[in-house]
Amino acid sequence: MTGIFISFEGPDGAGKTTALQNLLPQLKAATDQEIVVSREPGGSPIAEKIRNIILDVNDESMDAGTEALLYAAARRQHLVDVILPTLQANKVMLSDRFVDSSIAYQGGGRQLGTKEVASINDFAIDGHLPDLTIYFDVSPEVGLSRIKKDHADQMDRLEQESIKFHQRVHDSYLKLVKENPQRIVTIDAEQAPKQVVDDALAAIKQRFPNVFNGGH
Template sequence: MSRGFFLTIEGGEGAGKTTILQGIADWLKTRGWDVVATREPGGIPIAEKIREVILDRGHTDMEARTEALLYAAARRQHLVQKVEPALAAGAAVLCDRFVDSSLAYQGHARGLGMEEVWSINRFAIGDLMPDLTLYLDVRPEVGLTRIRSAGGREINRLDLEDLSFHQKVREGYLLLAQRHPERIVTINAEQPPQQVLAQALEETEKRLKGFSHFRVK
């Protein structure tokens, strides 16, 4: 069986990644794909435990390199235990965040350097990169307002960072999108959700044209 399709969704806090990922997952299922929807950090028990450590609001004194290493460790375990087996079985794997998050958050916003953080993550992921990355672009002040007004969403450690940090995160993502236009597609996530999803589906469909078992019903 041919290798599956690996799609990642990136964006700052409040960009609406979870909603768009679910919409793409539902759409792919109607077109005959086996779909594995997952997230980082997390997706499997070991990585979920690392997630708890990273995002715990009591861990505000976590050092930047420690944070970067924890993300890479969670990513590695998630990759070998969930992502790679699903791709080998021919499934479409949709992941809420992947390596670009580390490059934008720890590499750029934390000031560790994108190349330095990439070296850590290259060790963790080997040569596996997404077939398509959808970057949902939203101004931090808009995204953070969404989070604060949304009922039921837990506020994690990253949500507590000041506005300047989140502005640097967005800056990092935009730099990555400029550097990797063949993989990263930027979508204006300040549009109504249905328009964001429509654009996401259009980009996904275009990229899937090269996959032999893709079919439109």
Template structure:
């Protein structure tokens, strides 16, 4: 793979989408490479259909392991259809969530177990983790207030109980320790411009 793959993680309302969009232009200028912006769940036609099933608030009876399996299936399709071809074409891939989200949300939030969910997703991605993961950290209450301000309503995962979101954030903190070579924490409670500048600095330091 000639390009490089950067994922962005964080609790709901961390501002990942905003940061990613603002990084595109400076990365193109700095590298001369094409930048692909994508997301999970979703990112391709089939994966987006799975996304709709996962996040639909009407699916109240969905089993937690069914949810985890659907995320892994969506991720596999997205990886082979979008991410790997882009990297092979020497492009930079900026992905809003990847495997760490499943470990945090299903492994920690739903308490299925970090190791079990990690193993499930390793099967799906065949060890193809991002080159760099920027974890945008924000207190749970702050993040959920941001989501509310958007006025679109909560999806099925955003609407979980506060304790669920606290477990998600705690699991991310564990991942930061075990995946320190890949994951870098950024304080996302700062102004968006500051967060973007910090992320760009981390990327530049990592890839010179």
């Protein structure tokens, strides 16, 4: 495969989705390769159906193991339907969340064990890790305050979890960053939004100078 796979990660409230939206025009201006943007959980019809089940606020009785398996199932479908075809077509794949999210949220947040959740996902992703992961770092306190300010009336099942849950998620992300220094680049997401986007753009251009060599 000759395409490039970049994932975007971060705790709730890190602003990664907004940063990705603002980053996209600049990335498109800097490369001749087509860029495909998707998200997890979801990204393809079957995976989106699974997403609706996972994030439904009424599914309070969902077992943590079931949740982890559903995320892995959605990820597998997303990989087959969207990610692999994009890479095989020599395009740039940008995914809003990927496997690190499950390790941090279900492995750490739900306390299922990061190694255990990673092993579930090993089957789902079949060795297809991102070439680069941009991790938007924000403290749980700042992240949750942003969520409550921006969409308190639309918080999903995970966003409604306790501060202790979100602290475990954050700690797990930091562990992943430490364990994967070649793949994961950390961006300080508590900076001004423009600086966050500028830093992410610089990290991508630095990693793939032959692909993103246009623009300024």
